[in-house]
Amino acid sequence: MTNFSSRFFFFPLLILAMVLHFSVFGDSPHNPYGIKGLNEVYLAVCIIFTILLLLASAEDAPREFRILMYYCAYTSVVFLVMPSLFAYFTYGQPIVFGLIEERRVLACLGFAPLLFLGKRVGTLQFERALLYAALIAAFFSWCFKFGVIPDMRPEVRSDDRPDRSSIGPYLICLAYFYCIQIWSKGASPISGAARSKTLYLVIAAVLLLTLVFATQTRQLIVLCLAFTLFCLRAKAIIWAASLSILLSPFYFYPSLLEVLGFNTEFYDSTFEGVEDGARSVTISLIFAHLDQVNWLPSGSLSLMWQDGFIPYFGEHFFLSDVGIIGTLFRFGFLTFLIIPMTLFVYHRIAKNIATDMTFIYATMLAFFVIWPLNGLFEYGQPVIAMLFVIHALRARHLRSQETIHERRAYPQLQGSY
Numbered sequence: 001m002t003n004f005s006s007r008f009f010f011f012p013l014l015i016l017a018m019v020l021h022f023s024v025f026g027d028s029p030h031n032p033y034g035i036k037g038l039n040e041v042y043l044a045v046c047i048i049f050t051i052l053l054l055l056a057s058a059e060d061a062p063r064e065f066r067i068l069m070y071y072c073a074y075t076s077v078v079f080l081v082m083p084s085l086f087a088y089f090t091y092g093q094p095i096v097f098g099l100i101e102e103r104r105v106l107a108c109l110g111f112a113p114l115l116f117l118g119k120r121v122g123t124l125q126f127e128r129a130l131l132y133a134a135l136i137a138a139f140f141s142w143c144f145k146f147g148v149i150p151d152m153r154p155e156v157r158s159d160d161r162p163d164r165s166s167i168g169p170y171l172i173c174l175a176y177f178y179c180i181q182i183w184s185k186g187a188s189p190i191s192g193a194a195r196s197k198t199l200y201l202v203i204a205a206v207l208l209l210t211l212v213f214a215t216q217t218r219q220l221i222v223l224c225l226a227f228t229l230f231c232l233r234a235k236a237i238i239w240a241a242s243l244s245i246l247l248s249p250f251y252f253y254p255s256l257l258e259v260l261g262f263n264t265e266f267y268d269s270t271f272e273g274v275e276d277g278a279r280s281v282t283i284s285l286i287f288a289h290l291d292q293v294n295w296l297p298s299g300s301l302s303l304m305w306q307d308g309f310i311p312y313f314g315e316h317f318f319l320s321d322v323g324i325i326g327t328l329f330r331f332g333f334l335t336f337l338i339i340p341m342t343l344f345v346y347h348r349i350a351k352n353i354a355t356d357m358t359f360i361y362a363t364m365l366a367f368f369v370i371w372p373l374n375g376l377f378e379y380g381q382p383v384i385a386m387l388f389v390i391h392a393l394r395a396r397h398l399r400s401q402e403t404i405h406e407r408r409a410y411p412q413l414q415g416s417y
């Protein structure tokens with residue numbers, strides 16, 4: 001009965017939870033299949049589920065759950081409540097609008113349903129759920145790329161290319177990381193059980209090709225390459241050589257790129273073009289503002305309240321585009337305290353769950369590479385929460401192995417009576 005329920009009930013629920021957790025169908029200007037309000041519904045479900053789980057197991061909650069609740073409490077206070085308070089004192093924005101603006105931070109609560117479901121399936125099922133969810137995102141990315149499923153957005157931004165989409169990009173990246181980790185070690189990062197290197201290498205190649213040809217986001221491609229380097233280290237040379245051989249036909253026959261719909265103009269654009277865009281303007285405005293307010297915290301404004309930042313900085317001011325610079329705007333001089341303190345707290349939480357953090361280290365180092373363009377703590381909580389879930393399942397497996405190892409045989413038990 002347990003195997004039946006885990007395979008036909010908890011396993012599909014886990015895939016659905018991962019799809020929702022990484023906003024595969026979440027409303028976004030770059031998601032052609034986004035459903036309006038779906039992200040907010042998922043966050044509400046996570047909040048309610050976490051509260052119910054706390055009430056149901058207030059005294060006998062699993063150790064990993066109790067530790068990760070500290071992670072959620074810290075993250076919510078620092079990156080949700082504090083920016084709302086800063087915006088209230090700086091601009092007079094009501095706190096509720098600040099909470100709405102930073103609501104994506106509550107994705108940290110997604111660990112609760114994921115860990116709950118992850119404990120009710122086997123390790124192999126959990127890994128398959130992660131890969132299936134990522135392949136679903138990749139499938140819809142390719143469908144949009146080739147026009148199989150039409151764009152469902154009511155309106156498309158003028159700066160959006162018709163062949164580019166953003167459907168669960170972090171899910172695809174994390175699944176790629178997981179496949180590369182397995183290909184490197186030949187074993188599951190959770191249980192240590194042997195896995196087929198060839199299968200996971202093929203899946204990793206499919207996911208990477210999806211990011212290159214369908215998603216077409218440079219920072220995500222750099223993210224994946226950085227993880228490959230940090231994870232494989234010496235083996236990265238083999239990986240680079242394999243990629244060179246695989247991509248050599250496109251070098252000798254560039255016309256093949258056009259057949260696949262590869263946007264060469266996008267990848268040929270230099271960083272000078274980026275600096276001339278909205279991102280460079282946002283960065284200059286942020287530093288000018290920080291100088292004006294003596295580096296005091298400013299929080300973040302919601303478009304729902306007096307058009308947000310538009311009256312102050314114009315229509316092309318987006319904190320989400322400038323990564324750690326946006327963190328500087330939110331927290332001012334406190335950034336130099338909050339960032340190292342947050343890294344320390346996250347590290348301590350992970351260490352208290354399990355000491356082996358090879359996968360976490362490689363993933364976080366890769367995200368540090370793109371931190372200047374992507375806010376890690378403000379917009380990367382789905383990935384961080386998922387890393388903690390994988391880490392907690394690893395700790396649970398190690399604890400179960402210790403129990404089996406210490407269990408005495410039946411004749412020994414008889415002799416102790």
